[in-house]
Amino acid sequence: MTRAEELFLALRQQIIEGKIPHGHKISEPELASQFQVSRSTLRDALASLKSIGLLKSQPNVGYSVIQLSSEHLIEVFYVREALEGMACRLAAANITPEQLSRLHSLLESHEHSAQLKAGEAYIQEEKDMDFHFLIVQASHNPMLIDLLCEKLYFLVRMYRYQFGMVSNRAKQALFEHQHIAHALSVGDGELAEILMRRHISSSRANTERNLLNEEGVES
Amino acid sequence: MTRAEELFLALRQQIIEGKIPHGHKISEPELASQFQVSRSTLRDALASLKSIGLLKSQPNVGYSVIQLSSEHLIEVFYVREALEGMACRLAAANITPEQLSRLHSLLESHEHSAQLKAGEAYIQEEKDMDFHFLIVQASHNPMLIDLLCEKLYFLVRMYRYQFGMVSNRAKQALFEHQHIAHALSVGDGELAEILMRRHISSSRANTERNLLNEEGVES
DNA sequence: AACCTCACCATTGTCGACAATTTAAATAGA
DNA sequence: TCTATTTAAATTGTCGACAATGGTGAGGTT
Structure with a gap:
């Protein structure tokens, strides 16, 4: 190297x-x-x-x-919604059996650790990343994979580190992940895309609420 | 510089x-x-x-x-569909009056030159780019703007130059552009996104047909 | 006191040379 | 003749130095 x-x-x-x-x-x-x-x-x-x-x-x-900001973070969410939605649609058509089984075992492990104390949110976040990462890989579209895995996801990590964006909806997120995985396993790309977009859109809306509250406190 | x-x-x-x-x-x-x-x-x-x-x-x-290929070109189409769809949705909310009027004058000029001989397809292609370019700008999402205008659109140009991707559906494309512009002018982001995605998806399907034919001829 | 000018300093842009690695060609062996 | 190994050439990675540009502060003027 x-x-x-x-x-x-x-x-x-x-x-x-x-x-x-x-x-x-x-x-x-x-x-x-x-x-x-x-x-x-x-x-x-x-x-x-x-x-x-x-x-x-x-x-x-x-x-x-780069300068982190609420506005920029929201921009990232919109781009993710578009790209990951498409990735999900393509994954429904292109995911391999191996990837599908890995996805399910990922969710299972996610479910188990969700039953632990909710204090360790950063573990949830890492598992969340793994889930999204795997689906993007399953799209088998190299350009999508590059954009998300080599570029956007590092921005996401940066915001999580520095904005302390710990999710207060881990349980809800797990449900949504399971629904997405089901759509993928039955090959319903249209549904998978809709669910993924809702998932990310909800996360964005939740983030926007949190940002508003914080700013309200400070002012 | x-x-x-x-x-x-x-x-x-x-x-x-x-x-x-x-x-x-x-x-x-x-x-x-x-x-x-x-x-x-x-x-x-x-x-x-x-x-x-x-x-x-x-x-x-x-x-x-980079090595140009049918597969890669199709990848680009899928990414464009996702990103431009989102750009269109955001543009419906964020487009300025100036941009909207520019969009309409663009379409008008497009319509006039569409009545000329159909031989000058490359002019159509340039106007097509202008249309898409303007809408992306109107999204006012810097990351989307960068991805599309600084990266993907140059790939598109490269394929048009070297694959000779002249559209055989200029008239249809104009209609679709007009519908998109209408959705934008009434602020219907959801519809605008759907129309843009259909527009790009149709273009991809058309391209895929053309590619199949060419390969069939060669073999 | 505020503003403009100019000179100095620090930083970035560009260059050519050397070191490390890959590719190929040539040689030796089976 | 083909394969494997070694050797040589060419290419890329890395370095330090010089040139050009931007920022800063002192000095002067209004």
């Missing part, structure tokens, strides 16, 4: 976790010396981070970590 | 037009000398081209222009 790739992975993690805070201006000399690489390979990594939407850049000014 | 940016624009055009053929392996030394720039700035441009999906790369091997 190349140095630039390692650096890309390391920086991606730091950005997602907020160790490099969102909105922060990147100093190339500083980061380069910090990671003991030349500016060339750093810039290579930065360009990759820009291409997945974690950094933005301006000519002759440089890179910054 | 920076050298790398100019190079990016120049190479993008050459790739879209097929002057650099699809599937072609990029030789960095060759291209760098051809454009009189160093490999560093060339690699910068190549990274940008990769990020918009026109190039792919493998570590220690290098860049190649």
